[in-house]
Amino acid sequence: MAENVIKIRNVKKVYRMGQEKISAVNNISLNIAYGEICCLLGKSGSGKSTLLNLIAGLEKPTKGSIIFNKRHIERMNEDQLAKFRQQYVGFVFQSYNLLSTLTALENVTLPLIFRKVPAAERNKKAMQMLEAVGLSERANHKPAQMSGGQQQRVSIARAFINSPQVVFADEPTGNLDTKTTYEMMDLITALAQKNKQTLVIVTHDLEIAEYANRIIHISDGKIEKIQHNTNKKKATVEGGNQI
Amino acid sequence: MSTSDMIKMALRNLWKRKLRTFLTILGVVIGTASIVVMVSIGIGMNESFQQQVEQWGSLQVINVSAAGGGMVSVSNSGSSRNEKQATEITASTIEEFKKIAGVEAATPVMSEYLYFVCGKYMADASVKGIDPASMEAMGYKVEQGRFLEEGDNNTLVFGADVVTGFYNPKLSWEMRYNSPPPEVDVLNDKVMITTDWNYGTRHADKNLKPIKVDVVGILPSGGETGYAVFMPIKALEQIKQDQQEYEEKQSGTKNVNRVKKGVYQNAMVKVASMEEVQQVQDVIKEMGFQAYSLTDELETMKETTKMLRMMLGAIGAISLIVAAIGITNTMVMAIYERTREIGVMKVIGxxxxxxxxxxxxxxxxxxxAGGFLGIIISLGSSKIVNIIAVRTNSDMLSSIPLWLCGASLVFATFIGIAAGYLPAKRAMKLSALSAIKTE
Structure with missing residues (x-):
C-alpha cells in the first residue's frame, strides 16, 4: 500500500463525567494512506467523531500518538496547530459553519486571508473554487440567502481552496436531503480524487460509507472491523473543473 | 491576517450589530465629550487668568531688587537659603543678568516722585528711570509717539493717565476736581520737570530751577503704565544727585544715606519666553537678589483653582470609565454570540x-469612533459654554487646543483597546472544538 499520511498509535481519549470515566476512544491504532478515501462509520456515541477531532488536532489524546507527516500532532501548541491546519487540513462540517457576515466568495477565501494571500490572488482562486462546486453565480450572496445544499458547497470550496493534503468531513450530509446528499458526496470525492487528496469522512450512514475505499467500523471506542470497499461508488456527477 | 483584512472584518462585525455598536460608541462619545469639555474649562480658566495678569504687565518681565534695599541689611537672619546677599545693583550686575540664558534685555530701575509743568498746569507721578535702549524690549506699548531710545537724555514717555491728570496748582482742591481736565498737549507743548512740589504757587522755592524735557511718547491708559512716566535712568540720576546736593546745602549736614551714582536697588529683566521665567528667576535668586514676576501671581491663581480643575477632570474621567465598561460588556456579549464563529475561524487556520x-x-x-464624535460634540459644547459664560460674565471660559483633541482621540482609542483586552484574551483562549460544538 502507498505511504501513510496519518499514523495513529494506541490512542486513548478518556472523558470525565463526574465520578465516571468514559473512554470515547479506546486504544485505537490506524494508518491512513495518501490519496485514500477513508470512512469512519459508527453509531452515535461510538467515538468516531472524537477520533476525527483527535486526528485533526482539535482535541488532545489522553494517551498515544498521532503522527501526521512525521509530526506529532499531540505535541503541538495552539499556534503550531493553527499553522498546521492552515497548511495541511481542510474541514467540512455538518452544519456548514459559514461566517454569516461574509459573502460566499469571502467565506471561501477565509483560509487564504489567514495565510495573508493578497486579495487579487485569493479572489481569483476562490472564484475558480466556486465554479468547481457550481456556485459561481452566487459568489456575492450571504449564507442566509442560500439553501443548505448551496451553503455546504461553499463550505466544501472553502475546505479545498488551500489544496490541503487531508480533508476531514464530519457528517457532511447530516442536514441535507437524500438527493442533495448524493450530489454532495459525489462532489467531495471527485474533488479529492482529482488532486489525490486524502479524505476522511465520519458518518453513521452506510450509503455514504459506500463512497470510501476503506470503511472503518467503530463501536464503543474501538475498531470493530476494517472493510475494504471493492465496489466503491463512482462519482456520478462531474466534480467540476477543479484547479 | 493582514491589517487591512483585519480592519475590514472588524468593521463588518461592528456593522452587523449596528444598534449595539452605536449605543456603545455613544457611551464613549459622552465620556470623551465630558472629559474634553471639563478639561477645556480648566484650560479656559487658566487662559483668562493669564489675560487678567497680562493687563497688569508683561509676564516675561522679572522685577529684581537688591536685598536690604538700602536699609541695614541684617534681615533674613535665620535663613540659610540666602547665604549670599546682594545689596546693590550696578552696571556689571546688569551685564551678568544679560548673560543668563533666556534673558532678552535687562535694565537698572530707579524711581523718584517728581512734578511736571506744562504751561500753567502741573502733574505729578512716580518717574521710572530705565536704560532707554531697553524700553521697547520690556514689552511696553506706546499709543502715540515713540519709545525711549538709546541716546535720549532729558526725554520722557508719559502714561496716558498722567497726561489727563494735569491740574492748575493755583486752584483749590475742590475747584480742581470740579473743573474739567485741562487740555494739554505734552507731545508738542513745552514741558518741564521739577522736584519742587510747590512749584507754581506762592510757596515755590525760587532756587529750584525746573529742567526742560521732551515728551516723545504716550503709553495707553490703565494697567501697569497708565500712571507711570519713563525717563532715561542717567538723567533721572542727575536730578536725584542735584536734589541731594541742594538738600545738603540747605541743611548744612551730610546725608549718610545719600544715594551713590551708578548704584541701584532695582532692576527689570525681560525673558524671551514665559516658560523660562521661573528658571531665570531662580538664577537671579541664586545670585542673592530678590526676584518677583507676574508669573508668580499667575501660578498662585492657577494653584488656587487647581482643585476645581482636578474635580472637573475627574467628573469627565468617571464618565469615560463607565464608557469603557460599556465597551467591555459589548465585547463580552459579542464573544458569547460569536463563540461558534471564533471556533470555525480557529479550525480553518x-x-x-x-x-x-x-x-x-x-x-x-x-x-x-467615540473619541472622534466626542471631540466634535465638545467643540460644539465649548462654543455654547463660552456664549453662556460671556452672557453671565463668568470666568468659566472653555478653550480646546489642538493637542487636547489629539490627546483625547488617542486616549479614547486606548481606552477601547484596554477595555477590549480582556474579552479578546478570552476569545483567544476559547477551544476550537468547544466553539464548534456550541449549537
Missing part, C-alpha cells in the same frame, strides 16, 4: 494572534 487582534481592533474602533 486563524492563529491565536489573529483572533485577539480582531477583537482588539473592534474595541479600538469603538473607542476611536
Amino acid at each position: 486563524a492563529s491565536l494572534a489573529d483572533i485577539k487582534k480582531l477583537f482588539l481592533t473592534e474595541a479600538a474602533f469603538i473607542g476611536f
Whole structure:
C-alpha cells in the first residue's frame, strides 16, 4: 500500500463525567494512506467523531500518538496547530459553519486571508473554487440567502481552496436531503480524487460509507472491523473543473 | 491576517450589530465629550487668568531688587537659603543678568516722585528711570509717539493717565476736581520737570530751577503704565544727585544715606519666553537678589483653582470609565454570540494572534469612533459654554487646543483597546472544538 499520511498509535481519549470515566476512544491504532478515501462509520456515541477531532488536532489524546507527516500532532501548541491546519487540513462540517457576515466568495477565501494571500490572488482562486462546486453565480450572496445544499458547497470550496493534503468531513450530509446528499458526496470525492487528496469522512450512514475505499467500523471506542470497499461508488456527477 | 483584512472584518462585525455598536460608541462619545469639555474649562480658566495678569504687565518681565534695599541689611537672619546677599545693583550686575540664558534685555530701575509743568498746569507721578535702549524690549506699548531710545537724555514717555491728570496748582482742591481736565498737549507743548512740589504757587522755592524735557511718547491708559512716566535712568540720576546736593546745602549736614551714582536697588529683566521665567528667576535668586514676576501671581491663581480643575477632570474621567465598561460588556456579549464563529475561524487556520487582534481592533474602533464624535460634540459644547459664560460674565471660559483633541482621540482609542483586552484574551483562549460544538 502507498505511504501513510496519518499514523495513529494506541490512542486513548478518556472523558470525565463526574465520578465516571468514559473512554470515547479506546486504544485505537490506524494508518491512513495518501490519496485514500477513508470512512469512519459508527453509531452515535461510538467515538468516531472524537477520533476525527483527535486526528485533526482539535482535541488532545489522553494517551498515544498521532503522527501526521512525521509530526506529532499531540505535541503541538495552539499556534503550531493553527499553522498546521492552515497548511495541511481542510474541514467540512455538518452544519456548514459559514461566517454569516461574509459573502460566499469571502467565506471561501477565509483560509487564504489567514495565510495573508493578497486579495487579487485569493479572489481569483476562490472564484475558480466556486465554479468547481457550481456556485459561481452566487459568489456575492450571504449564507442566509442560500439553501443548505448551496451553503455546504461553499463550505466544501472553502475546505479545498488551500489544496490541503487531508480533508476531514464530519457528517457532511447530516442536514441535507437524500438527493442533495448524493450530489454532495459525489462532489467531495471527485474533488479529492482529482488532486489525490486524502479524505476522511465520519458518518453513521452506510450509503455514504459506500463512497470510501476503506470503511472503518467503530463501536464503543474501538475498531470493530476494517472493510475494504471493492465496489466503491463512482462519482456520478462531474466534480467540476477543479484547479 | 493582514491589517487591512483585519480592519475590514472588524468593521463588518461592528456593522452587523449596528444598534449595539452605536449605543456603545455613544457611551464613549459622552465620556470623551465630558472629559474634553471639563478639561477645556480648566484650560479656559487658566487662559483668562493669564489675560487678567497680562493687563497688569508683561509676564516675561522679572522685577529684581537688591536685598536690604538700602536699609541695614541684617534681615533674613535665620535663613540659610540666602547665604549670599546682594545689596546693590550696578552696571556689571546688569551685564551678568544679560548673560543668563533666556534673558532678552535687562535694565537698572530707579524711581523718584517728581512734578511736571506744562504751561500753567502741573502733574505729578512716580518717574521710572530705565536704560532707554531697553524700553521697547520690556514689552511696553506706546499709543502715540515713540519709545525711549538709546541716546535720549532729558526725554520722557508719559502714561496716558498722567497726561489727563494735569491740574492748575493755583486752584483749590475742590475747584480742581470740579473743573474739567485741562487740555494739554505734552507731545508738542513745552514741558518741564521739577522736584519742587510747590512749584507754581506762592510757596515755590525760587532756587529750584525746573529742567526742560521732551515728551516723545504716550503709553495707553490703565494697567501697569497708565500712571507711570519713563525717563532715561542717567538723567533721572542727575536730578536725584542735584536734589541731594541742594538738600545738603540747605541743611548744612551730610546725608549718610545719600544715594551713590551708578548704584541701584532695582532692576527689570525681560525673558524671551514665559516658560523660562521661573528658571531665570531662580538664577537671579541664586545670585542673592530678590526676584518677583507676574508669573508668580499667575501660578498662585492657577494653584488656587487647581482643585476645581482636578474635580472637573475627574467628573469627565468617571464618565469615560463607565464608557469603557460599556465597551467591555459589548465585547463580552459579542464573544458569547460569536463563540461558534471564533471556533470555525480557529479550525480553518486563524492563529491565536489573529483572533485577539480582531477583537482588539473592534474595541479600538469603538473607542476611536467615540473619541472622534466626542471631540466634535465638545467643540460644539465649548462654543455654547463660552456664549453662556460671556452672557453671565463668568470666568468659566472653555478653550480646546489642538493637542487636547489629539490627546483625547488617542486616549479614547486606548481606552477601547484596554477595555477590549480582556474579552479578546478570552476569545483567544476559547477551544476550537468547544466553539464548534456550541449549537
